[in-house]
Amino acid sequence: MGLLMDDIPIIIVGCGYTGRRLASRCMANGDDVLAVVRSQASLDLLKSDGVPAVQTDLDDDCRLAPGRRARYVYMVPPPSSGITDPRIARWLSAISCAPERIVYLSTTGVYGDCEGRTVDEDTPPHPDSDRARRRLDAETRLLDYGARCGARIVILRVPGIYGPGRLPLQRLQSGQPVPRDGETGPGNRIHVDDLVSTCVAAIHYGGPSQVFNVGDGNDASMGEYFRLVARLADLPSPPQLPLDTLLERVSPAMRSFLGESRRVDVSRMRQDLGVEPEYNDLEAGIRASLDEERSRG
Numbered sequence: 001m002g003l004l005m006d007d008i009p010i011i012i013v014g015c016g017y018t019g020r021r022l023a024s025r026c027m028a029n030g031d032d033v034l035a036v037v038r039s040q041a042s043l044d045l046l047k048s049d050g051v052p053a054v055q056t057d058l059d060d061d062c063r064l065a066p067g068r069r070a071r072y073v074y075m076v077p078p079p080s081s082g083i084t085d086p087r088i089a090r091w092l093s094a095i096s097c098a099p100e101r102i103v104y105l106s107t108t109g110v111y112g113d114c115e116g117r118t119v120d121e122d123t124p125p126h127p128d129s130d131r132a133r134r135r136l137d138a139e140t141r142l143l144d145y146g147a148r149c150g151a152r153i154v155i156l157r158v159p160g161i162y163g164p165g166r167l168p169l170q171r172l173q174s175g176q177p178v179p180r181d182g183e184t185g186p187g188n189r190i191h192v193d194d195l196v197s198t199c200v201a202a203i204h205y206g207g208p209s210q211v212f213n214v215g216d217g218n219d220a221s222m223g224e225y226f227r228l229v230a231r232l233a234d235l236p237s238p239p240q241l242p243l244d245t246l247l248e249r250v251s252p253a254m255r256s257f258l259g260e261s262r263r264v265d266v267s268r269m270r271q272d273l274g275v276e277p278e279y280n281d282l283e284a285g286i287r288a289s290l291d292e293e294r295s296r297g
C-alpha cells in the first residue's frame with residue numbers, strides 16, 4: 001500500500017522564527033516533524049520546545065538525516081553576498097530521497113521596485129538588488145529541480161513578517177527616524193501566524209508546482225506601520241526625515257527596502273490555497289503581538 005500523505009514527515013529546513021511556530025502547529029496536528037538548524041542555540045531552543053531537531057550547516061558538510069521520502073519546508077535564506085544561492089544548490093544535490101514536495105519561502109522583493117503598482121504572480125520578476133537576485137536564483141533552481149525530479153514545488157513570496165518578538169520596538173525606543181509622510185509608497189506585511197497557516201496550506205496543496213504571493217491584504221507604508229506600532233505600544237511617534245537624508249544613513253539592505261514599493265495581489269493565495277488571513281487588520285495583528293509579548297513577560 002502507498003504511503004498516505006499525512007504519514008510523510010515534514011522537515012523544516014531553517015527552523016527559525018517562523019519555523020518554530022510552524023513546527024508547533026504541525027506537531028499539534030499530529031504530523032511527524034523534524035527541524036534542521038545551523039546553531040547550537042537554535043537546536044537547544046527547539047529541543048526545549050520538544051521539537052525533534054538536527055544541526056547542520058548548509059555552507060559546509062550538509063549532513064541530511066533521513067533517507068525517507070519527505071515534505072520539506074525550506075526557510076534558509078541565501079548567503080549575504082553574490083547573485084546566486086549556492087546554499088540551496090548544495091542542499092538540493094544532497095537530498096538522497098526524492099521529496100514529495102518542497103515549500104520554499106521566497107520574498108516579494110523579487111518583483112523589485114514597482115513604484116506602488118500592484119503585482120500578481122504573472123508579473124515578471126525584476127529584482128533591483130543582489131539580495132533579490134539570489135532569491136530569484138533559488139526559485140529558478142527549485143523549479144528546475146522539481147521538473148527534473150518530479151517533486152511538487154510551492155513557492156511562497158513573503159512580504160515583511162511581523163509578530164510577537166518581531167515588532168520594531170527597539171527602533172522606536174531609540175528614536176530612529178522614518179521617511180517623511182508621502183515619501184515612501186505602499187508596503188506589504190504578514191502576521192507570523194497567518195504565514196504559518198499559509199505554510200500549512202502549501203504543505204497540503206494538491207495542485208501542480210506553483211508560485212503564490214503572500215500578504216494580509218494591507219499596504220501601509222513604512223512610516224504608517226511604525227507610527228501605528230508606536231501608538232499601540234505607547235511609545236513616542238518616530239521622528240520623520242526626508243527620504244534622501246535617511247537613505248544616506250542606513251545599511252544597503254535597508255536602502256533597497258526603502259527604495260522599493262508595490263502592492264501585492266494575494267488573490268491566488270486566497271482562492272487556490274484557501275488562506276484567509278486572521279489578521280487582515282494590521283492594528284489587530286499588532287495588538288495581538290503586543291499582548292503575546294506582554295503575557296510572556
Ligand SMILES: NC(=O)c1ccc[n+]([C@@H]2O[C@H](COP(=O)([O-])OP(=O)(O)OC[C@H]3O[C@@H](n4cnc5c(N)ncnc54)[C@H](OP(=O)(O)O)[C@@H]3O)[C@@H](O)[C@H]2O)c1
Nearest residue numbers: 014015016017018037038039042057058075076077160161
Ligand atoms: N523577516 C522577514 O520579514 C522576511 C520577509 C520575507 C522573507 N523572509 C524569509 O522567510 C524565511 C523565514 O523567515 P524567518 O524570519 O522565520 O527566518 P529566521 O528566523 O532568520 O530563520 C532562518 C533559519 O535558517 C537557518 N540557517 C541560516 N543559515 C543556515 C545555514 N548556512 N545552514 C543551515 N541553516 C541555516 C537558521 O539557523 P540558526 O538559527 O541555527 O542560525 C534559522 O533556523 C527566511 O528565508 C527569510 O529570509 C523573511
